[in-house]
Amino acid sequence: MSDVTMTPTSPSNGASNRTSPLQWVRVNLFSSVSNTIQTIVFTAITLGLLRALLGQAFSEEADWTSVSTNLRLLMIYNYPADQIIRIWVSAAVVLLAAGLSLGAWKVEPGYTVGRLGRHLVGLGLFSLVTRLLLPVHAPDTVRTWLIIIGVVSLVAGVVVQRGDPDGDRVMGFGTVLSGVALTFLAVLWLVPFGQYGLVDGVLVAESGTTVASSTKVPWTVLLIIVVASHRVGIILGRALGRSLRAALAAFWVVGPAFVIFVILRDPAFDWAHVWSTDIPIAAMFGLGGAAVLYFVAAPGKTEVARAVGAMLFAFALFNWVAAFFGWYPMLQKVRISFLIFAIVVLLVPAFAGDRSTRRRVAGGWVAAMVVFHWLLTAINTESTLVITAPPFLGGFVLTVGIAYYVMLASFPLGVLLSLARTSKLPIFRVMSTGYIEVIRGVPLITVLFFFSIMLPLFLPKGMGISDLAAVFAGYTVFSAAYMAENVRGGLQSVRRGQYEAADALGLTTVQRTSLIVLPQALRVSIPNLVGQAIAVFKETSLIAIVGGFDLLRIANSTIPNQPDFLGQKRPGLLFISLVYFVFAYSMSKSSQRLEARLKDAQAR
Amino acid sequence: MSIADQALTEDLASRDDMIVCTGVSKWFDDFQALKGVDVTVKDREVMVVLGPSGSGKSTLIRCINRLEVHQEGSIFVDGIELTNDTRNIERIRSEVGMVFQQFNLFPHLSVIDNVTLAPVWVRKKSKVEAEQKAIELLERVGIPEQAQKYPGQLSGGQQQRVAIARSLAMEPKIMLFDEPTSALDPEMIAEVLDVMKDLARGGMTMMVVTHEMGFAREVADRLVFMESGEVVEVGTPEHFFTNPREDRTKLFLSQIL
Numbered sequence A: 001m002s003d004v005t006m007t008p009t010s011p012s013n014g015a016s017n018r019t020s021p022l023q024w025v026r027v028n029l030f031s032s033v034s035n036t037i038q039t040i041v042f043t044a045i046t047l048g049l050l051r052a053l054l055g056q057a058f059s060e061e062a063d064w065t066s067v068s069t070n071l072r073l074l075m076i077y078n079y080p081a082d083q084i085i086r087i088w089v090s091a092a093v094v095l096l097a098a099g100l101s102l103g104a105w106k107v108e109p110g111y112t113v114g115r116l117g118r119h120l121v122g123l124g125l126f127s128l129v130t131r132l133l134l135p136v137h138a139p140d141t142v143r144t145w146l147i148i149i150g151v152v153s154l155v156a157g158v159v160v161q162r163g164d165p166d167g168d169r170v171m172g173f174g175t176v177l178s179g180v181a182l183t184f185l186a187v188l189w190l191v192p193f194g195q196y197g198l199v200d201g202v203l204v205a206e207s208g209t210t211v212a213s214s215t216k217v218p219w220t221v222l223l224i225i226v227v228a229s230h231r232v233g234i235i236l237g238r239a240l241g242r243s244l245r246a247a248l249a250a251f252w253v254v255g256p257a258f259v260i261f262v263i264l265r266d267p268a269f270d271w272a273h274v275w276s277t278d279i280p281i282a283a284m285f286g287l288g289g290a291a292v293l294y295f296v297a298a299p300g301k302t303e304v305a306r307a308v309g310a311m312l313f314a315f316a317l318f319n320w321v322a323a324f325f326g327w328y329p330m331l332q333k334v335r336i337s338f339l340i341f342a343i344v345v346l347l348v349p350a351f352a353g354d355r356s357t358r359r360r361v362a363g364g365w366v367a368a369m370v371v372f373h374w375l376l377t378a379i380n381t382e383s384t385l386v387i388t389a390p391p392f393l394g395g396f397v398l399t400v401g402i403a404y405y406v407m408l409a410s411f412p413l414g415v416l417l418s419l420a421r422t423s424k425l426p427i428f429r430v431m432s433t434g435y436i437e438v439i440r441g442v443p444l445i446t447v448l449f450f451f452s453i454m455l456p457l458f459l460p461k462g463m464g465i466s467d468l469a470a471v472f473a474g475y476t477v478f479s480a481a482y483m484a485e486n487v488r489g490g491l492q493s494v495r496r497g498q499y500e501a502a503d504a505l506g507l508t509t510v511q512r513t514s515l516i517v518l519p520q521a522l523r524v525s526i527p528n529l530v531g532q533a534i535a536v537f538k539e540t541s542l543i544a545i546v547g548g549f550d551l552l553r554i555a556n557s558t559i560p561n562q563p564d565f566l567g568q569k570r571p572g573l574l575f576i577s578l579v580y581f582v583f584a585y586s587m588s589k590s591s592q593r594l595e596a597r598l599k600d601a602q603a604r
Numbered sequence B: 001m002s003i004a005d006q007a008l009t010e011d012l013a014s015r016d017d018m019i020v021c022t023g024v025s026k027w028f029d030d031f032q033a034l035k036g037v038d039v040t041v042k043d044r045e046v047m048v049v050l051g052p053s054g055s056g057k058s059t060l061i062r063c064i065n066r067l068e069v070h071q072e073g074s075i076f077v078d079g080i081e082l083t084n085d086t087r088n089i090e091r092i093r094s095e096v097g098m099v100f101q102q103f104n105l106f107p108h109l110s111v112i113d114n115v116t117l118a119p120v121w122v123r124k125k126s127k128v129e130a131e132q133k134a135i136e137l138l139e140r141v142g143i144p145e146q147a148q149k150y151p152g153q154l155s156g157g158q159q160q161r162v163a164i165a166r167s168l169a170m171e172p173k174i175m176l177f178d179e180p181t182s183a184l185d186p187e188m189i190a191e192v193l194d195v196m197k198d199l200a201r202g203g204m205t206m207m208v209v210t211h212e213m214g215f216a217r218e219v220a221d222r223l224v225f226m227e228s229g230e231v232v233e234v235g236t237p238e239h240f241f242t243n244p245r246e247d248r249t250k251l252f253l254s255q256i257l
Helices: A002-007 A021-029 A033-057 A065-071 A071-076 A085-106 A111-132 A140-162 A175-190 A211-240 A242-264 A270-295 A302-325 A332-351 A355-380 A394-423 A426-440 A444-458 A469-492 A496-504 A507-547 A549-562 A570-602 B004-015 B057-064 B086-095 B111-123 B125-142 B154-166 B186-201 B212-217 B237-242 B247-256
Strands: A196-201 A202-204 B015-026 B030-043 B046-050 B070-079 B098-100 B176-179 B206-211 B221-229 B229-234
Touching: A002 B111, A021 A033, A033 A071, A033 A111, A033 A570, A065 A071, A065 A394, A065 A426, A071 A549, A085 A175, A085 A211, A085 A242, A085 A469, A085 B030, A111 A140, A140 A302, A175 A211, A196 A426, A196 B206, A202 A211, A242 A355, A242 A394, A242 A444, A242 B229, A270 A302, A302 A332, A302 B212, A332 A507, A332 B206, A394 A426, A394 A469, A394 A507, A426 A469, A444 A469, A496 A507, A507 A570, A507 B111, A570 B057, B004 B111, B004 B176, B015 B057, B015 B206, B030 B070, B030 B229, B030 B247, B046 B057, B046 B154, B046 B212, B057 B070, B057 B176, B057 B206, B057 B221, B086 B098, B098 B229, B111 B125, B111 B154, B125 B154, B154 B237, B176 B212, B186 B212, B186 B247, B229 B237
Parallel strands: B046 B206, B046 B221, B098 B176, B176 B206
Antiparallel strands: A196 A202, B015 B030, B015 B070, B221 B229
16 A cells, blocks of 8 residues: 555656546545545545435425425515516626626636536536435435436536546636526426415415426526626627726626615605706716816816815815704705715826816716715615515525625725725824724624614714615624725735835825725735625624524524424525525635636736 | 046036935934935936945935935935925926836736826826837837736846836936846846946936946946945046045945956
């Protein structure tokens, strides 16, 4: 045995680099006595764990129909059944943008045919091992299917691997996407899971229809949309390049809000009020602001911009003080707009330029104001939906919605905090350090309670905050502190010479930070930022404690309280674990790819 | 003083002052890095600063574009005094180019973006105009074919030439070089020095900290020898290399030559 370790096993020349599976096993698993013992012990432990898990999943008491029946509940909670088309439209919009983005940015998975073969062989072996370890109570259909899947994937895997002996036939993303979509559709069309569904919170039998049959067609449409839009994205990306990517980036900032607040929430706009108040305010800020910005963004107007910005800033701050003491009434969104406008005017000299730059600045401002005011109006308008339980978002949609927007909002906040913490000005440094340390010293659940219960007491008179907004605000405040620390790590990795080179070229502090320091710092921070994003995604489960109906709450208390599934917790919890895992794992994988891609681009 | 020296001195005296340092002192905590330095650089003059390490020569030229802050004395650059006024600092920095020992290119930007960054954002030039100028400059430093690459893909000598092009893109009146060849492999030193010689012949006002004696002898109008934060001796190359006045200068030159 020990002789084997001495023989050179991987000759350096490429052709004979491939070892047969048997050789691989001998070299990696049984190369020496200790290696053999380790292999046997850890295999036994792994199999034992798998067996225990299967025992839980297929125990006598576990009723998986509790999950398959409640799929709709888990996905969208109490969303009105007659409005469900809104959910599908939302999904279609998001998937359309996702497909276009994947195409426009030419995301390539670098997945080879050889690797697909290996993965299929792995899946086949895993299915067969699982089949052997199944407890006695497992249904026969599961046994049969595991054998079918196992044998088919094994054979397919071996055949596929033959087709790519050198492991260098890369599959395009379109191919991979189509493959995944087809597999998903095949399962959906062939497996008739779910015997009935929930309608408006009441469990009803819908004879003849299954959960699968009612979602087959929409899912098929959605998957076709993804695959097709990926193709379109590639073609459009070639033709439009940067402008398409800019449009898509803008979509990912405001699109999901559009989906949540307009498609899903269906606000009942009071058009008289919209025309008399909302549109004039938006127009005033948008057009008036654009004119001012176009003027101060000219080269040489730095002094004017600073003076105007400072005055506006003082006025905006005064407005907030006035709001707090209730001195004079003013719409909240006017106050916010003033503050944003003041900050933009202060920042704009750093990015001043020729006429096309100024036009872009002015145009960007108008667009931002339109979106901003429209969004605020939509949020502040009552929903037309008749929902039995208060939250209009629930289940998986809530989890994803909250997680996405917390990440999106806490990221810029975190960047600002980290910059303040590394600033030369002591007032910024002390405030930001205080914020970060206080928040990091408090459990998330405390912050959420604070925001949902105590925040309304601190707000100015006449200003309310919905449960969902309170959770969002609290979670964002919490996550920003962690984001800030992650970005700070990146900031420290930027060498002093970079600051000096930027200074020596005459860049202002704002330019140096945004053009030189942050791009480098953020690149370094990607692994930590994605780690934080994954944490945000998983910890949305704490929303349950302050009243939200997210995946965890549904699996842990809603389903076990249904008369048909009293006490059925295990299948639901296993199922949502799987959902969380799939998403967290894909995020982690894509961050690794992003890192590799950025590294490639810089130092090839 | 030889006749040639005298002629040069008279010529220099008739030109405008570009950099005037008067009694410049600088402390790092307790350590005094500069002790009342007086140096004047004239228009279109190439001044080489010599001295052993730790003599304050890098600190001096870093004070000139305010990467370090001097505590006593005054520095005038092109008639503007360096004070805490940010506007003056930004103005001076955009007129003074600086080349660093470690290149300090921006690794996340391609070569062409490195060169166009400051003209676009500081000089407010249009992107197209800046790129044309950048290509011209890259041709001048001999690496137009590397425009789309990233700094990490270039050799040290190429990186330093990009750094020079990046500074020149701002059309500076003065160029400061802080040991531009010290971090380079020997075979790459010549290519960078060639670019610098070319610049000097073009009439650029330059202040160069270097250990390259050949360059100093060939290109410099005047040399400054510094030791422990003081200016020991100022003179023409001929004066320095044939008959230096001070013993400390003689000792340094005997060690280095």
